[in-house]
Amino acid sequence: MRPRKLLMLLKRVSRNLVARILLGALVAFVxxxxxxxxEGLIPKDLQDRFGSDAVMPILSIxxxxxxxxxxxSLSVMVQAFQTAANSATPRAYRLHLNDTTTQTVLATFTGAFLFSLTAIVMFRAGFYSESAAxxxxxxxxxxxxxxxLAIIRWIDHLSSLGSMDDTLSKVEAQARxxxxxxxxxxxxxxxPLAAGAEMPSGTVPVRAPRGGYVQLIDMAALNDMLGDASAHIVLATSPGRHVVKGAVIGHVxxxxxxxxxxxxxxxxxxxxAEQDARFGVIVLNEIAVRALSPGINDPGTAIDVIHRLSRVLSDLRHPGNPPPEFPRIEVPVLHPADLIEDGFASLIRAGREHPEVIGLAVEALGQLEGSxxxxxxNEAKSMRGYALRHAKEVLSLRDDRDAVARS
Incomplete structure (x- = not known):
């Protein structure tokens, strides 16, 4: 297995709830x-003071x-995560599953239970002497x-676990x-692959061996597979794209x-989110659109999302043209148009009947015009015009239209 792919898998395992609980259980058992x-290091006087009679009641408790x-704790965790999925977006559930605080606390509780249970069994079986006690x-x-320590940390964490603020903060941090x-x-x-670039003649298509989302492209492995010859590959997809089995994912x-x-x-x-730069922005957008649905009708959350989107996107700068690490691999690059579209397009359509939402979107896009x-x-200016056209078309009151135009 290639180093980058192995590193990705190890990172996923480190953020897996079952893996952390199993690790805690293993440590406790060992x-x-x-x-x-x-036991040979224990002085005689300590053996008389802390024997099995002193330890067994504590272990039983x-x-x-x-x-x-x-x-x-498990029931609280599941309920909190389901609440986040129902109030924000189902993608938030998977994000909360990677919450390391929750995982560490549950691993501590499980490890303590298994340690005490194993120690009780060992005492009853006569495996432990008084020195071992x-x-x-x-x-x-x-x-x-x-x-x-785990209980204190857990109590503090429960005050925000599954809340909308906690979910939005996690999504924004992941996007950043x-x-x-x-x-x-x-x-x-x-x-970087130029937009609209034509494939050179004589290329052979590389096809997806299975369907699904492209989660990771191991560039180092791809470069090694090209060999010492003058082989060259142009990728036709990027992380985050969904492909079907047999779809062309590159041209070699x-x-x-x-x-x-x-x-x-x-x-x-x-x-x-390992290589999918658009994913966090899309999830933020989903939360805002869901908040604006008639069943929820929470413009305040949509406003919060707009603020977060504007902060995330305003911090981006042109990456420049650094020398490529893999000059024989051409890759489609992320464009600002993708991020602006992902963040604002459907939000504008969902919030066009809310003057406070559409007005703030216009204002945020106006700020991004100064990037x-x-x-x-340019993309922010284009999307701002799109928002203004929606407001002009839907808002029936002239005062609301004028307020949006002034944003």
């Missing part, structure tokens, strides 16, 4: 098993309470301290992180195996 190895606390007592004190990463390496380190020129090149692409059933990036400024 700790309970290796504790007798340290931990085993019973941690099971209850873990079950309760002192070691178990010391470990139990550490476990209790970790539980206290991915955009910053993409703009550091335009075209994923390859050569030269002596390279198209089927092997296709293995550098990772496909999945859902969009992910140092000419292409961003």
């Amino acid at each position: 700790t309970a098993l290796v504790a007798p190895l340290f 931990l085993a019973s309470t941690m099971l209850t606390v873990t079950t309760f 002192v070691v178990i007592f010391g470990v139990t004190v550490v476990v209790i301290a970790l539980i206290i 992180e991915t955009l910053a990463r993409i703009f550091e390496r335009p075209a994923l380190g390859g050569v 020129l030269g002596d390279a195996n198209p089927e092997q090149l296709a293995n550098a692409f990772t496909f999945g059933e859902i969009r992910t 140092d990036w000419p292409e961003m400024a």
